[in-house]
Every structure is written in structure tokens, then in C-alpha cells.
Amino acid sequence: MKQRLIQFIQGAVNACVEKNLFEPVELPRIEVEVPANPEHGDYASNAAMMLASLARQNPRKIAQMILENLSDPEGIITSTQIAGPGFINFFISDTLWRQVPKNVLDAGDQYGCLSTGAGKKVQVEFVSANPTGPLHIGHARGAVVGDVLANLLQRSGYAVSREYYINDAGNQMNNLGISVLHRYRECLGEKTAFPETGYRGDYIRQISADIVKKEGPRYLTADEGQTVSYFNAIAGAAILEEIKQDLKDFGVTFDHYFSEKQLYESDGVTGLLADLQKKGFIYSDGETLWFKTTDFGDEKDRVVIRKNGEPTYFAADIAYHKNKFSRGFDLLIDIWGADHHGYMPRLWAAIEALGHKRDDLKIILVQLVNLLRAGEPVAMSTRSGEFVTLREVLDEVGRDAARYNFLMRRSDSHLDFDLEVAKKQSNENPVYYVQYAHARICSIIRMAAERGIAMPEYRDVDTDPLSLPEEKALMKMMARYPEMLDGAAQSLEVHRITFYLNDLAALLHSYYNKNKVMTDNAGLTSARLVLVEAVRVILANALGILGVAAPEKM
RNA sequence: GCGCCCAUGGCUCAGCUGGAUAGAGCGCCAGACUACGAAUCUGGAUGUCGCAAGUUCGAAUCUUGCUGGGCGCACCA
Known part of the structure; x- marks a missing residue:
């Protein structure tokens, strides 16, 4: 309906220009909206006011000219008026409104499906929590926002792919392996000094106990480095399975899981860095490799290869996003926790260095969730193991209420999630x-x-x-x-x-x-x-x- | 110190990309089941849109400066 009116107005403006009623001007974007006050019609447009300054004429006069040249072949407009500074108000025939229910039923569950996406390939990457522990409530919001956004874009005619990036490489995973090793030793009666940075959740004990049951005490004497990497692989896989199950029960599924580790194994990182170095985006200071993100507006350059020779998370992320583009997506959407906002300029720099437009990657920041119980804040910390898991929320408040609660605010605004309120059936x-x-x-x-x-x-x-x-x-x-x-x-x-x-x-x-x-x-x-x-x-x-x-x- | 985000009735938040008299919910007050489901509805009170300038026909919305809060500022992810 709105579109039809916009077309009418555009036609009228063109007709005016042809008749030399006013200067041929670049047509501004015409807005048609539903006025708050029904006395102002079913729809109203500010087109005349937008044109006024460009054509250097009185807006009400322009409105008059537009109306005189408006063609409405099907007679859907019953009356119009010029109001205020130059609004054009449209009153639509009631018989047209009365067709709406039939239009809805004609389209059925396809009603509202649009073709704006025109088959463009879009990837939505979300959750992407590293598999060091079960998902908690903080992940849940991003999960729902990403899932619903993907649904919405699908409805709008985009070809949507949902992806989970598994951060299964790097320090955090190493930490996980070490944590498992400590619990493993404890389980076999050894005393250990559990590391400060270790993961203390009970699920670590469970994983360690499983290893003891299946493989016995042989890792007490094995090479520690190898054991840790073996343990973090086992633990990571087990935790990821749990994450997938929790997400599934939350109604969230993915088309692809993309492993950071595999990115390295397929040599996606170092090859790319060499390539970028040739193009002059990367330089060395003798010990480390730096990406010149300042060339693209970042506040400082960023390390991609550390002094110890290992690539940073950022290095892998560049390769990952390059990989995404190489898969033919026209648009990438990343959904991040808002605490990562400082990372945006860096990634945009990389996107531009890779030859893409900054707009080809949309980043949606999802603010952190304030978890409450009856108004009292609930403490959250992954490392200490004190957190409310997604699983617990699902069991307690149910999937529908949980999802809906996360969708009641703009995603970039803070959200209080009160468990007691969310489970009330009131x-x-x-x-x-x-x-x-x-x-x-x-x-x-x-x-x-x-x-x-x-x-x-x-x-x-x-x-x-x-x-x-x-x-x-x-x-x-x-x-x-x-x-x-x-x-x-x-x-x-x-x-x-x-x-x-x-x-x-x-x-x-x-x-x-x-x-x-x-x-x-x-x-x-x-x-x-x-x-x-x-x-x-x-x-x-x-x-x-x-x-x-x-x-x-x- | 620098950067990003936020500031709207007592509380929690919308405000359709700059439009006409700023809206909901909760809470408060007063009402509606001999009626297709009262998890509902009807009516009422509540505002210097943080403050101050600027841009224009017109600002909660855009610019700048302050104030107050959140978050970042790693060779972590």
C-alpha cells in the first residue's frame, strides 16, 4: 500500500516536471507513513516539503501541484488534503481495507514474505562461543537475536546461512586442557595446585572422570604437552556437543560449524598474511608482524604474529572473514557481545584491505544481560563456574518465555532478565x-x-x-x-x-x-x-x- | 587520559532512519464475566525527551560542548 502511494507521488512529480511546473530536481527519497493521528488520513507524505527547498517554491503550492497531477487509476484514494506546513494526507477507500483479510488469507503463511533480498546470499554468524564451558544466559540473547534475524532475512528473500565459529584454538583451549588435566590427577588421588586461570565448573570434573573411566591412569606419566592438547580436544568436542544440544532445545540451529583450528590446519592464516605483506598492509618490526590497521582508521596498528611466532586471534579472524567472502556471500552479518565493540575498527580495516567494502560486513552488537532473580542480581563468572546456564534457564522458564524476553528490547540496549518474572504465567x-x-x-x-x-x-x-x-x-x-x-x-x-x-x-x-x-x-x-x-x-x-x-x- | 554506546512519566522501555498533540507495559486509583477463554478489557493521574547552544519550514531523532552511567583501550578471545 505504502509502495503504491510512493509510486503515485513519483508519477505526479514527474508529470509536474514534464509540464515545467518546477525545475527538474533530483527526486529526494519520498516518505509515506502512517500518521499518529487518524484525522491526518490513513497515510501521509512529506514529499512536498522535501521538494520545497530544492525547487524553491512554497511547499503547500507544490503539494497542490502534486495532487493535481496525481493519477489514481483504480480509485483507491477517496480523498486527500494538504495540511500543516505541506503534508499530503491520503484517505484510502474502505473497500480496499476490507480486502486486507482476504489478501492475508490468500498468502497464508507466506503473507509478509518479501523479495527485497532478491536471493542475495547472506551469512549470519552468531553465538560462536569457545567450547570451554556450557552456554550461559549471556550467550542466549545473541543466540536468539541471530536466529530470529536469520529467520527474518529468509522471509525477506535472502538466501541465509547460519554459522557458528568455533574458537577451538589458542590460549583458552589450552587452559581448558590444563584444567582437565588437573581434575584428572585429582580424580586419581593426586594433589594439585589448580591454576588461577583454570575453569572451575563441575563439568570439567565430569569430563576428567570420563577419561579416567575410559583410559585409566596412563596420562599421569605421559608427555604433558601432548596430554594437554589431547585433553582439550576431547573436552572441546564434548562441550561442543552439549552446546549444540542446548541450542537445539532453545530452537537455534546452524547450517555450518566452522573450526578455527581447521583454518590453521588448512594453512588459511600464514598464506594470507604473506599475501597481505606483499600488498604492503603488513610490516615487521623484527620480532613481530603488524597489520597497518591505522591506514583504515583504526587508532593503532595491530599485531598478527606474536613475538613467540604464534598468530593472534585477529590474524585468524582476517583469514576467517576472507574465507567467508570466498564462499560467495554478498553480505556478512556478525553478531557480537557489546563488550567487543572496540574490535570493530580492526576488523573493518581488514575487510577493506581484503578489497571489500566496509558495508559488506554488518556488525550487530548485543548488549550484555543483567540476570536477576526477584530483583536481585545473580553473579556470573565463567571461570569460577558460577553462572546460570542456558540449560537451567530453559528448564526453569521455558523456551517461549525465554526467547520472547530477549526480543523485547533493541539488541544494543541493556536487558534485565528476571528469572522470577520470566517464568510467571501472568x-x-x-x-x-x-x-x-x-x-x-x-x-x-x-x-x-x-x-x-x-x-x-x-x-x-x-x-x-x-x-x-x-x-x-x-x-x-x-x-x-x-x-x-x-x-x-x-x-x-x-x-x-x-x-x-x-x-x-x-x-x-x-x-x-x-x-x-x-x-x-x-x-x-x-x-x-x-x-x-x-x-x-x-x-x-x-x-x-x-x-x-x-x-x-x- | 582516549574511543564507542546509552540518558524519554515512579519503574522497564518503544518512538517506523528529521514530521503534525512524544507512546506502551508494569505499578497506582476506579470499573467490566447469567457473554465466543478475565493470562482479557474500559476509564483516570503522571513528561523541561540529562543540560546548553547550533543546523531548518520542523529536532526525542542530526552537530558541538558539558553532566551522569555502561563498556572497551593486549603480542586474550
Whole structure:
């Protein structure tokens, strides 16, 4: 709808230019939006005001000219007005709104699927926690945001691939191996001084005990270096399996798991560095290799090969992103914890050095989660082993409530997650508000069937009886659904879906409380059944994108 | 010290990429089930959009400077 109006306006402006009513100007981006105040029409545009300064004419006069040259062949506009400084307000024919429920049902679960993505290949990389311990609540937010964003982009016509980068190389993994070795020795009765930087969670003991059971005490005397790397491989694999299972139960799955270790083994790192050195992006100070990230706006150059000869995480990350591009993705999206924001200029520098545009990589920062229980903060620390795991949250509050709670705010704003509130099945918990709207509609349809009123074939139903303001409000809201999805996809802001759902559910609940769907009038009843069924389809559709269930009963 | 992010009713947050009278939820007050599900609805009170300038037809939104909070500033990941 919005698009059609934009086209109308563009046509009118072109017509004006042809008639030399005003200077041929570069057409600014025309905005059409839904005014807050319904008296200002169903849609309003600021086109005249945008043109005013360029064409050096009075905006109201321009608005007048636009309207005079506006062609509306199908007659969807019932009236227009010029208001305020030069807004053009459009009133759309009610018969058009009354087609909306049918349009929704025509498209079914495809309603709102767009083609903006035009098949472009997008990769979303998220979670990517190193396998040194189970996922905790902090990872959960990034997991949901990434998953939902991937769903959304898929809906918008992108070819989406979800990837988990396994940081299975480097110090942290070494640390893991050492931690396992200590617990292994303890398990066999030796006294050890557990290292400061070790991982203290109980899961380490479990892994060590398993090794003892399977392989006995032979590693007490084996070469320590080899044992540590063997242990961290075993532990890493075991923990990764657990992570995958937790994510699966959380409704998050990946198309690819990409191993950092394999990046090294396939020589993806050193070869690339040599290449970049030839191009002059990398220099040596005799002991270490530096990447000239300052050439691309970073505040200082960054080390890629350490004094001890080992590549840094950054070096591997350059290779990783090069690898991503080489797989043919048109757009990369990385989802990071907000505490990594300082890393962005470095990676962008690398992207540009690799010959890509900075915009080819979008980085979404997800703020850390403040975990609370009944208002009291819960301490979190991976190393000490004191943390609330994703598994525990799933068991305690459930998947739907957990996911929905993470989607209620912009991802770059702080989020308080209160376990007590999230598990309450009450009005403090917005997920039920939306699910209830869905269940309620299902209940109406069930009840109708019991009374012998089958869900009518919507194509045969006359929706003209839908004349109440609340009905129009519902239909207008439904017409906005594709526009909302498009905005969310373009801005990569998944929380918009949650807010939309809340608004739609509110209209439905309000309508329900005021009006009966089933009336004495068969025609009206049919029309209303079609209306609420269309609402149900959108609720289910949007909840599907969020990965939250749309229950028929609660 | 430098950099990034945030600041909107008592609380938690939206605000559609600069639009018309700034909105929800929670909490508070008063109401609605002989009705398709009260996990719902209806009505009411609450604002110097942190402060101060600037940009223009128009600013919560963009610029700059302050104030206050979070996070970064590794040859960790």
C-alpha cells in the first residue's frame, strides 16, 4: 500500500516536471507513513516539503501541484488534503481495507514474505562461543537475536546461512586442557595446585572422570604437552556437543560449524598474511608482524604474529572473514557481545584491505544481560563456574518465555532478565499476551464449529459488513505487517516484530471484549470469522519468525 | 587520559532512519464475566525527551560542548 502511494507521488512529480511546473530536481527519497493521528488520513507524505527547498517554491503550492497531477487509476484514494506546513494526507477507500483479510488469507503463511533480498546470499554468524564451558544466559540473547534475524532475512528473500565459529584454538583451549588435566590427577588421588586461570565448573570434573573411566591412569606419566592438547580436544568436542544440544532445545540451529583450528590446519592464516605483506598492509618490526590497521582508521596498528611466532586471534579472524567472502556471500552479518565493540575498527580495516567494502560486513552488537532473580542480581563468572546456564534457564522458564524476553528490547540496549518474572504465567509476562490472542482466536473458531458454524471459505465471504472503527484498525494494522517486516529486515532490528505483535494482539483483545464474532447475522459472522482468522494467521506467522509457539490452547 | 554506546512519566522501555498533540507495559486509583477463554478489557493521574547552544519550514531523532552511567583501550578471545 505504502509502495503504491510512493509510486503515485513519483508519477505526479514527474508529470509536474514534464509540464515545467518546477525545475527538474533530483527526486529526494519520498516518505509515506502512517500518521499518529487518524484525522491526518490513513497515510501521509512529506514529499512536498522535501521538494520545497530544492525547487524553491512554497511547499503547500507544490503539494497542490502534486495532487493535481496525481493519477489514481483504480480509485483507491477517496480523498486527500494538504495540511500543516505541506503534508499530503491520503484517505484510502474502505473497500480496499476490507480486502486486507482476504489478501492475508490468500498468502497464508507466506503473507509478509518479501523479495527485497532478491536471493542475495547472506551469512549470519552468531553465538560462536569457545567450547570451554556450557552456554550461559549471556550467550542466549545473541543466540536468539541471530536466529530470529536469520529467520527474518529468509522471509525477506535472502538466501541465509547460519554459522557458528568455533574458537577451538589458542590460549583458552589450552587452559581448558590444563584444567582437565588437573581434575584428572585429582580424580586419581593426586594433589594439585589448580591454576588461577583454570575453569572451575563441575563439568570439567565430569569430563576428567570420563577419561579416567575410559583410559585409566596412563596420562599421569605421559608427555604433558601432548596430554594437554589431547585433553582439550576431547573436552572441546564434548562441550561442543552439549552446546549444540542446548541450542537445539532453545530452537537455534546452524547450517555450518566452522573450526578455527581447521583454518590453521588448512594453512588459511600464514598464506594470507604473506599475501597481505606483499600488498604492503603488513610490516615487521623484527620480532613481530603488524597489520597497518591505522591506514583504515583504526587508532593503532595491530599485531598478527606474536613475538613467540604464534598468530593472534585477529590474524585468524582476517583469514576467517576472507574465507567467508570466498564462499560467495554478498553480505556478512556478525553478531557480537557489546563488550567487543572496540574490535570493530580492526576488523573493518581488514575487510577493506581484503578489497571489500566496509558495508559488506554488518556488525550487530548485543548488549550484555543483567540476570536477576526477584530483583536481585545473580553473579556470573565463567571461570569460577558460577553462572546460570542456558540449560537451567530453559528448564526453569521455558523456551517461549525465554526467547520472547530477549526480543523485547533493541539488541544494543541493556536487558534485565528476571528469572522470577520470566517464568510467571501472568500479565507481567508479555509473551502470554500475544500467545493468548492466538489461542483466543482458535477458541472462537472451535466454538463456532461446535455451534455448527464452519469456518467459511474466505473467497466467498463479503467483508463489507466490517464497518466498525476497531475492525478498520485491525485491517490497517494487518496491512502494515509487510512494511514492518521490511523495515525490520533493512535495519536488522528484530525487536520491531515483538512490538508489532504486541500492538496487533492489543487490538484483537480490545475488539474481542467489545464485540461478538458470532452474531445473529450470518453475513456479519462470516465476515468477522474471516477477519479474526486473518489476524490469527499473522500472529502465527510472526511468532514463527520469533521461534515462539502459537498455541491453540493455553 | 582516549574511543564507542546509552540518558524519554515512579519503574522497564518503544518512538517506523528529521514530521503534525512524544507512546506502551508494569505499578497506582476506579470499573467490566447469567457473554465466543478475565493470562482479557474500559476509564483516570503522571513528561523541561540529562543540560546548553547550533543546523531548518520542523529536532526525542542530526552537530558541538558539558553532566551522569555502561563498556572497551593486549603480542586474550
